[in-house]
Amino acid sequence: MNAKRVIRLVLIAFVALSAIWLVGRELPERPAPDAPATAAADGDRITVYYFHRTARCVTCLTIERLAQSEVENAFRDQIASGEIVFRSVNIEDPGNDHFTTDYNLVSQAVVLVEIRVGAPGRWKNLDAIWDLVHEEGEFRQYIRSEVGLFAGQGSS
């Protein structure tokens, strides 16, 4: 068997495996387990969501890193008391697809959501993140001011 034939077989096998894998992924998934009961009993809070897909890109990872570090640094006290929570969520994980329609997600996004009595209330998609991601200072300032403003509106 010559090298050309071996390469051809390996590549065809890889393509076939990809096709089988893709079909397998499309089969009905098991329903996600119910959210723990404690989640509903949690107090009112602001959740800063970072929504992403399984495949990550360099820009997306930068957005997540900057947003998370800015929220954790600027709102250290509120994070410690549970008033503000940062959560990264993979919308391709079982049970998470509703987030796409809940918050009109067209791509990876930072979304602020007010949780009252365990249920999500008003929300805001910080859609300027893509314009500012290459200016770290402006990006951090944007996250800080939007989260502060959003949290302030809830408490007034």
Place this chain on the structure above:
Amino acid sequence: MIESYWLAGASAFWLGLLTSISPCPLATNIVAVTYISRHLKSPRHVAWAGVAYTLGRTFTYTALGLVLVFSLASAVEASELLQTYMNRILGPLLILAGMILLDLLRVRLPGRADGKRWSARFMQGTIWSSGILGVLFALSFCPVSAALFFGSLIPMAVSHQSYASFPILYGLGTGLPVAILGVGLGIGAGWVSRALHGITVVEVWSRRVTGAVFILAGIYLSLKYVFALL
């Protein structure tokens, strides 16, 4: 009002450029540059391939923009659908295309006596195939292009009622840098090989490199989007 329109038009083009130079579509951009730059014998052919690639991208974005504006299709659903499925299909598709380029696979279309003809045309790299590559690559949205197209460009086109012109400008912005680089490389390599009187040898290697780039990019995209290993 007119200034605001031109400013928004310039922004649409800028969003396209931003999409093109971001690392997110790097794998497909490398494939496109390599494919466009293959026509070493004719600089005019290289240039037309670059134009066709850019027009292919522009066609996709314009059609998509018009469908979103004039139908009940939602940007959220379209974005979800294209990001989920196109990227997953693209990897295996590029591997098969690379195999055809390297003559590892021969496609025999039904009803054609000359089964090699289709493969040969693809290997030669017609202008049409560069356009089709543009259409296909524009459909494979990555997070950056999805955010800029569905999240920024479409709302801007709707608010200015420029349903076709803004997607056209965006498409030109995404295609031009890649096309210019491909054309530059192709013409440069053509000059060098002519100067060295080795155009046939260089062209053979150019085809091999292009095929290898298709296969490597296909494997990368499959590992990333099909198997979620990267």
